[in-house]
Amino acid sequence: MAGVLVLGLSFAGAARAQSSLSDWGVADMRAALTAAKATVTGDGVLDDGNPYVSAKSAGGLKFTVTGRVCEGPAGAKRCKGALLETRFTLGSDTEVETKRKQLDYAAVSIANAGDGDLLVSRYLIFDYGIQRQNLEINLSVFTGVAEDIWGKL
Amino acid sequence: MLKSFATMSALALALTVPAPALAQSDGLLTDWAPSDMKTAIVAAGATVTKEGALDSAAPYVSGVTANGLKFAIYGTVCSGTPKRCKGANMSASFTLDSDAAVDARVKEIDRSAVSVRNGGDKSLDVSRYIIFDNGITRANLTTNIEVFIEVAEDIWNGGGVE
Numbered sequence: 120m121a122g123v124l125v126l127g128l129s130f131a132g133a134a135r136a137q138s139s140l141s142d143w144g145v146a147d148m149r150a151a152l153t154a155a156k157a158t159v160t161g162d163g164v165l166d167d168g169n170p171y172v173s174a175k176s177a178g179g180l181k182f183t184v185t186g187r188v189c190e191g192p193a194g195a196k197r198c199k200g201a202l203l204e205t206r207f208t209l210g211s212d213t214e215v216e217t218k219r220k221q222l223d224y225a226a227v228s229i230a231n232a233g234d235g236d237l238l239v240s241r242y243l244i245f246d247y248g249i250q251r252q253n254l255e256i257n258l259s260v261f262t263g264v265a266e267d268i269w270g271k272l
Numbered sequence: 273m274l275k276s277f278a279t280m281s282a283l284a285l286a287l288t289v290p291a292p293a294l295a296q297s298d299g300l301l302t303d304w305a306p307s308d309m310k311t312a313i314v315a316a317g318a319t320v321t322k323e324g325a326l327d328s329a330a331p332y333v334s335g336v337t338a339n340g341l342k343f344a345i346y347g348t349v350c351s352g353t354p355k356r357c358k359g360a361n362m363s364a365s366f367t368l369d370s371d372a373a374v375d376a377r378v379k380e381i382d383r384s385a386v387s388v389r390n391g392g393d394k395s396l397d398v399s400r401y402i403i404f405d406n407g408i409t410r411a412n413l414t415t416n417i418e419v420f421i422e423v424a425e426d427i428w429n430g431g432g433v434e
Binding site for chain 2: 139202216219220223224225226227228229230231240241242244245246247248249250252253255256257260
């Protein structure tokens with residue numbers, strides 16, 4: 120779990136069976152979110168037909184995982200990319216810009232989403248395979264970093 | 273300007289990606305050393321220009337793309353002798369005309385695969401962080417490098433805006 124330590128997070132790694140994912144479906148993501156100690160709050164399909172899963176971290180952070188580059192039948196698409204996103208409403212563009220300049224986290228992208236919202240995201244690439252536990256750690260790192268940012272707003 | 277590489281995920285970034293066959297019979301990487309990263313950089317179509325160690329003793333490998341983009345990959349969370357690292361931070365920097373120009377670009381760039389920030393001294397910094405814990409395939413690492421290069425070159429050329 121050492122890759123997580125650079126981000127100042129702790130991650131207790133239980134021994135679990137390893138298997139690779141070269142794409143993901145809703146069931147895979149729901150399982151990974153649960154393993155990452157988040158609570159799945161919903162799932163569905165966006166207007167473009169891509170799946171999403173919404174969740175809440177143990178710390179109360181609400182976030183979504185949205186599919187990118189998805190193929191397959193409607194309602195059962197599998198995706199090669201996953202966009203993890205959460206946003207915080209600060210109220211003004213000036214405040215968002217001020218905060219964004221103060222925040223420096225390599226593992227996430229921090230953007231001004233407009234309308235006074237600060238957007239925090241991380242994009243995962245599944246092409247050719249990542250281990251399920253690697254996905255879980257990516258989710259944990261994202262929620263850990265996002266919660267840290269939340270605490271600084 | 274666009275180079276060829278095999279990744280469907282890059283399509284999400286609105287990039288053109290012809291897909292040559294890429295060997296997938298490789299093993300997992302749960303950490304990396306310079307030799308692993310040099311192989312991946314070459315597989316991504318770039319040229320390795322240098323390798324070394326930071327003051328922290330963490331390794332780095334620098335490279336240049338066929339289009340001239342210079343970048344570096346730094347090890348994080350490294351241990352052992354020789355060092356192997358659980359994290360990799362890919363980074364490229366572009367010097368703009370002014371700090372205000374950097375801020376304007378940071379505000380308008382919309383590429384979720386990378387982080388962009390004002391690095392000071394008129395520097396626009398673009399980075400992507402890879403986590404190796406529990407394993408990614410070598411081909412996945414190569415795809416991550418390809419995507420980073422592709423997005424960084426797009427930003428370099430004034431793109432990156434939705």
